Amino acid sequence: MDKKIALELKGITKVFGKITANNNVDLDVYKGEILALLGENGSGKTTLMNMISGIYYPDSGQIFVDGEEVIISSPKDSFKYKIGMIHQHFKLVDVFSAAENIILGINDGKKYSIAETNARVLEITERYGFNIDPKKKIYEMSVSEKQTVEIIKVLYRGADILILDEPTAVLTPQETEKLFAVLRRMRDDGKAIIIITHKMHEVLSLTDRVAVLRKGEHIATVNTKETTVSELTEMMVGKKISLNIERSEPKNSCDRLVVSNLNCVSHEGVKILDNVSFTARSGEILGIAGIAGSGQRELLEAIAGLQHIDSGKILYHNPKNDEVVDLRDKTPLQIRDLGVRLSFVPEDRLGMGLVGDMDITDNMMLRSYRKGHSIFLDRKAPKNLAQEIIKSLEIVTPGTSTPVRRLSGGNIQKVLVGREIAAAPSVLMAAYPVRGLDINSSYTIYNLLTAQKERGVAVIFVGEDLDVLIELCDRILVIGSGKVTGIVDGRNAVKEEIGVLMTKTTSIDEENGGVAI
């Protein structure tokens, strides 16, 4: 293959205050190759890419495009050098069509012609095998379609170097495969592609070379064919870590939460939850698998009293007095007043679980501040709790009075999970608790969930990585289009079996009239 360097970085350093995000990083990417940028959270991947795309400016170091040194001080410059970045969070105008979004901001002196744009967009989609209607409005699109629009937007501007920041985080396995096929076609077309990812199997199946960053430093760049998962992991985390999750046998398991025939209809009249029935038992982890957006969030929020329920029952068996109460149509406060110890780690950490601008202490008391009859707050106990959690979960923070927004993703999650566990729950629900977290933080969370299970808590874990679900959970409930399509035993579950269940649209009840185990 013709090996020409498309982009080269030499000695890039970027410092934010006291934190060195990138230290003397060298990196190169050739035309016609896919390079993976691998690293834990906070290893400086995104910062590095942001410097290439003109969002940040390096403190020192040089950038070369096609062998010539360039200065990239704005996204406009980066576009000039044919560099395009596809961010994790899409930057699209909802009420515009795909084509309108694509030409937005292009000023090439030509007359604005939507017909011409549509034609060119179609040409690009055909060339790389995208599947999109240029006239479709963004608000009508799925996440994967929106991502496609972002990619086409970059290609339309003639980008030769594409950077994708964790593109598969929001995609289903099928959509991921489609994306990879497109990326491979682009590679064969001579484009240089950099993909930031956490997922090891993606690195191995897609890329040509892997560059590993650790704590802002470039550790090595290796050929994908000549490396292994354990070697990459070792480079990434600096020490060998066991990929095994400890799973103990459930002890004295009894029914804790019995959900029967739950139905929820959205504002638009769409059935989000369709006759969902299952039982969560004490001392076990019940996994919930499914394609993102199949009703997992609504299910947890329904149990937590945040989602309107149209019919069905949520029966809670109180371990203290053996009373059974129905949580349906209760507010979160009423649920707590009933003595139900329900903890919930929501998917949206800063938007729902925590208040970003408040410090760790104030976030600790979100659940407990009402305690006591005084009209004033007691900050002593939450402060002690904050200190305890910082210590026991090894949260990296300057102190208890740091706003949680300033912490890294993993540390934010530890604050949230730590608080929810500190409430000594009897039911613990966690939605995607390791999303965006590095391996070490992920395992901390897995261990915390397992420890809760051993304490006799009924743990409900919504996850996306099937390997983790199979290793961690005692039982796995599979949800597809709001229906329970199957419940499998975690100890002898097969990945393919779950994958099939995830895409099914008929529930187990509909098939055999049986009751969920």
Add this chain to the structure above:
Amino acid sequence: MNKTEKIKREPLFHIVNRGRDAIPWWKGMLIRAAAIVFALAVCAVIMVILTKENPIEIYKTMFDGAFGTERRKWKLLQEIAVLLCISLAVTPAFKMQFWNIGAEGQALVGGLATAACMFYIGGKVPQGMLIIIMVAASIVAGAIWALIPAVFKAVWNTNETLFTLMMNYIAIQLVDVFVNIWAKNGSAVLSPMSEYGLPIIGDKKYLLNVIIVAALTVGMYIYLKYSKQGYEISVVGQSEKTAKYIGISVKKVIIRTMLVSGAVCGIAGLILVGGTNHNINTNTVGGNGFTAIMVSWLAKFNPIFMILTAFMIVFLDLGASHVTAMFRISSDICDIMIGIILFFIIGCEFFINYKLKFRSFGKGGEAK
């Protein structure tokens, strides 16, 4: 692209968000102080160009206008008290991200209730009783005026900015109606009912007002920072979803907070009518309801800092009007001056939140 332009150069400077690396508070204060000095210097130049007067003299006169005599000092304190009181009132609503721009009307209605008490039952009940009724009436009136938009917001999610703004005009018209009913011989001007006003401590006419507002300032600071209700206001303001998640009733908090906001506005009306003017007209609050928004924002919703920001605004205002009178220059020039000073003070916040990184000279050198 032009070949000659293609010289590899870094841009002259970059704007960097301080973010995690916020500067220490004393440095922030230093920047603010520098901004005021710069502002005064720029004003001086402009004044020399426009009026040919000696800027030092103008500043002296300004100072004199605010602090020159005992009477002026009290006037300054009184104006600060009123402005601060209304600023305190809007703050809990703002912290909740409820844009209450109806403080003008809420204070006016509070004042109207006070005036009504003085007019209808003044002299008919013992003075002590009258004062108690006046206090209660003003608080209730202000609270009701704030409650109406709050209920609409909580139940039907109406836009609170438009709603509170329109309530101002209703309040002004109401005052107009009552003044016309009460005024003798259709003069449309109410004569002062000084005998029914709030008590005067010693011979200091404004002292009671100042004491009331000082107590309110401390009370509001404690309420926002240390009370459970204040905590709920912060949570609702920053994330309604989080509030629902932990079981806070957002509707209840909106309504309760606006009741507090309106009640404090009502007290401002009481101070203006019962404690100062002893009569009422449509201009009694005099735009303080809007200026208060700026006072509250500039102080970043901290009641203690609001003392400073309210002082600054009142000082500029009183000083400038004295300058206008003494030098017989157009009041527009003073407005320009106030504008420049506020521009610098608000503008300097940029340098507190961001820093400029200049180009490093010579390769490998680090810009600091």
